[in-house]
Amino acid sequence: MTTPDIAARRAVAACAALMVGTLTLTACGGNANADTNSPSKKGSSAKTSTAKIAISAKDGSDSASINTTGVKVSDGRLTAVRMTVAGSSRAVPGSISADGAAWKPNEQLERGTKYQISATAKDPSGRTAAANSIFTTVTSANSFIGTYTPDGGTTVGVGMPVSFDFDKAITDKKAVQSHITVSSSSGQQVVGHWFGAQRLDFRPKDYWKAGSKVTMKIDLDGVQGANGVYGVQKKTVTFTVGRSQVSTVDVNTQTMTVVRDGKVLRRVPISSGSPQHTTYNGRMVISEKFTQTRMNSRTVGLGGEYDIPDVPHAMRLTASGTFIHGNYWYSRGNPPFGREGTSHGCIGLADVQGAQGATSAKWFYDNSLIGDVVVVKNSPDKTVAPDNGLNGWNLPWSEWIAGSAA
Numbered sequence: 001m002t003t004p005d006i007a008a009r010r011a012v013a014a015c016a017a018l019m020v021g022t023l024t025l026t027a028c029g030g031n032a033n034a035d036t037n038s039p040s041k042k043g044s045s046a047k048t049s050t051a052k053i054a055i056s057a058k059d060g061s062d063s064a065s066i067n068t069t070g071v072k073v074s075d076g077r078l079t080a081v082r083m084t085v086a087g088s089s090r091a092v093p094g095s096i097s098a099d100g101a102a103w104k105p106n107e108q109l110e111r112g113t114k115y116q117i118s119a120t121a122k123d124p125s126g127r128t129a130a131a132n133s134i135f136t137t138v139t140s141a142n143s144f145i146g147t148y149t150p151d152g153g154t155t156v157g158v159g160m161p162v163s164f165d166f167d168k169a170i171t172d173k174k175a176v177q178s179h180i181t182v183s184s185s186s187g188q189q190v191v192g193h194w195f196g197a198q199r200l201d202f203r204p205k206d207y208w209k210a211g212s213k214v215t216m217k218i219d220l221d222g223v224q225g226a227n228g229v230y231g232v233q234k235k236t237v238t239f240t241v242g243r244s245q246v247s248t249v250d251v252n253t254q255t256m257t258v259v260r261d262g263k264v265l266r267r268v269p270i271s272s273g274s275p276q277h278t279t280y281n282g283r284m285v286i287s288e289k290f291t292q293t294r295m296n297s298r299t300v301g302l303g304g305e306y307d308i309p310d311v312p313h314a315m316r317l318t319a320s321g322t323f324i325h326g327n328y329w330y331s332r333g334n335p336p337f338g339r340e341g342t343s344h345g346c347i348g349l350a351d352v353q354g355a356q357g358a359t360s361a362k363w364f365y366d367n368s369l370i371g372d373v374v375v376v377k378n379s380p381d382k383t384v385a386p387d388n389g390l391n392g393w394n395l396p397w398s399e400w401i402a403g404s405a406a
Contacts, residue, residue: 047127048127049076049121049122049123049125049127049128049129050075050076050123050124050125050127051073051074051075051076051077051121051122051123051127051128051129052073052074052075052076052129053071053072053073053076053078053119053120053121053129053130053131054071054072054073054074054131055070055071055117055119055131055132055133056068056069056070056071056072057069057115057117057133057135057137058133058135059132059133059134059135060134060135061135061136062135062136063136063137063138063139063142063230064109064115064135064136064137064138065109065137065138065221065222065232066108066109066110066111066137066138066221066232067108067109067221067232067233067234068221068234069104069105069109069115069135069137070094070102070103070104070105071102071103071104071117071119071131072101072102072103073100073101073102073119073121073129074101075123075124076100076121076122076123076124076129077099077100077101077121077122078096078100078101078102078103078119078120078121079100079120079121079122079128080119080120081094081096081103081117081118081119081120082117082118082119083105083115083116083117083118084115084116085113085114085115085116086114086115086116086134087114092105092107092109092115093105093106093107094106100121103119109137110137111137111138111139111140111143111232112136112137112138112139112140112141113136113137114134114135114136115134115135115136115137116132116133116134117132117133117135118130118131118132119131119132138230138232142228142229142230143229143230143231143232144166144167144168144170144225144226144229144230144231144232145166145167145231145232145233146164146165146166146167146200146218146220146231146233147164147165147166147167148162148163148164148165148216148218148237149162149163149287149390150162150239150370150371151237151239152237152238152239153238153239154239154240154370155239155240155241155242155369156239156240156241156242156369156370156371157241157242157244157245157285157286157368157369157370157371157372157373158207158208158209158210158241158242158244158245158246158371158372158373159207159208159246159283159285159371159372159373159390159393160208160239160241160285160370160371160390161201161202161203161285161390161392162182162190162201162202162203162214162216163199163200163201163202163390164180164199164200164201165198165199166197166198166199166200166225167198168198168225168226168229169197169198169226170197170198170200170225170226171197171225171226171227172224172225172226173194173197173200173405174405174406175223175224175225176200176220176223176225176231176405177192177194177200177404177405177406178406179218179219179220179223179231180192180200180202180216180217180218180219180220181216181217181219182202182214182215182216182217183214183215184204184208184209184212184213184214184215184241185212185213185214186208186209186212188204188205188206188208188209188212189204189205190202190203190204191203191204191400191401191404192404192405192406193392193395193400193401193403193404194403194404194405195386195387195392195403196387199387201390201392202216203392203393203400205397205400207244207246207373207393208241209241210241210242210243210244210261211240211241211242211243212240212241213238213239213240213241214238214239214240214241215236215237215238216236216237216238217236218233218234218235218236218237219234220232220233220234221233221234241371242369242371243260243261244260244261244262245258245259245260245261245265245367245368245369245372245373246259246372246373246374246375247259247364247372247373247374247375248374248375248376248377249270249272249279249347249374249375249376249377250377250378251272251279251341251376251377251378251379251380252378253338254269254270254271254272254337254338254339254340254341255267255268255269255270255338256268256269256270256347256349256364256374258364258367265367266363268349268360268363268364269336269337269338269350269360270337270338270347270348270349271327271330271334271337271338271340271341271342271343271347271348272341272343272347272348272376272379273341273343273344273345273346273379273381274341274342274343274344275341275380277343277344277345278341278345278379278380278381279322279341279343279345279346279347279376279379279381280318280322280345280376280379280381280382280383280384280388281376281377281378281379281381281382281383281384282375282376282383282384282391282394283373283374283375283384283391283393283394284317284318284322284373284374284375284376284384284389284391285317285371285372285373285374285389285390285391285393286315286316286317286324286368286369286370286371286372286373286374287316287317287370287389287390288315288316288370289314289315289316289365289368289370290311290313290314290315291312291313291355291365292310292311292312292313292314292355293310293311293314294307294308294309294310294311295307295308295311295314295323295325296308308329310353310354310355311323311325311326311327312325312326312328312351312352312353312354312355312361312362313325313326313349313351313355313359313361313362313364313365314326315365315368316389317347317374317389317391318384318388318389318391319388319389320388320389321345321346322345322346322347322384322389323346323347324346324347324348324349324364324374325346325347325348325349325351325361326348326349326350326351326352326355326359326361326362326365327343327348327349327350327351327361328351328352328353330342330348330350337349337350337360345381347374347376349361349364373393
């Protein structure tokens, strides 16, 4: 039989046990997100680095930029960054900035490739922070690229437009055009014009001013050009406009007059297209130069009329196959140059086989730049189409402006 005194002691013990259990549960159920670095807690010390690492390509993303992917840190300095092609040991070289605040790859990344970045940094107190990201760059199927001419660092003639050919059809032309700016040190107004959905050219109203510098800024990275299709280019390109040279071919007289900086440099006898294969009229821009090249009539939609493996001093005027070039076979049964047109639409100049002689063709070739203008007049043919080669100068300025989307 239990005495009152013993019962009281048991009750006190049970109560004490419940209190211990309650305290234990309270300690285990405390806030896991508590700020252990809070300065208001007496005696505590900050254990977490204040350096904050930001990797621009978020972990798990599948459309990362191939141009702007990189690492930055605030309140600290980067100590190491390693970037690899995910699943391999192939490293992507890169550089940490002098102030330790940023890292970026040395070269443009590849499209549609999975990468991994691991970065570490230290805050001013020497505490370490780390961050990682595995991501995939934008794929070829979901991106577009514009192949452009002229190249940066080149010197071109006054007729050279800036021309972009996009590898996919562009539906948001305004967005794309507004992220490409072309300016000249001459102060000339430069306007873009769309030829269809994949070609965009820029030019001023009149030819570029001789000696001017032209700068094109391409800021298409991440710009949506069509549904689910984004740009991947971001760069600035500068080229120089050389002296002014415009050569005029008169089909009536079978003569070409070469004018440089407003003065006649030389008059050269030529052979234009025959009555059956006339030469286009209009302003045409030299877009390519070949010391020697093969010309086959089948490649321009004709029969088997010719196949010449070594046409000398050839310069392209149209995409459809019009050239101004040397002709070493002309003298076989033909009158001298300057008497009549006998070509299949090209403009021929006297030359010798092997492209070695001191001929009219070699002189003109040596004195011509990509971007120089050749004007043909008095031919019975039509004016060349403005998108057949780099020949937008055949559009009146009002029509050129009307083709702008910006």
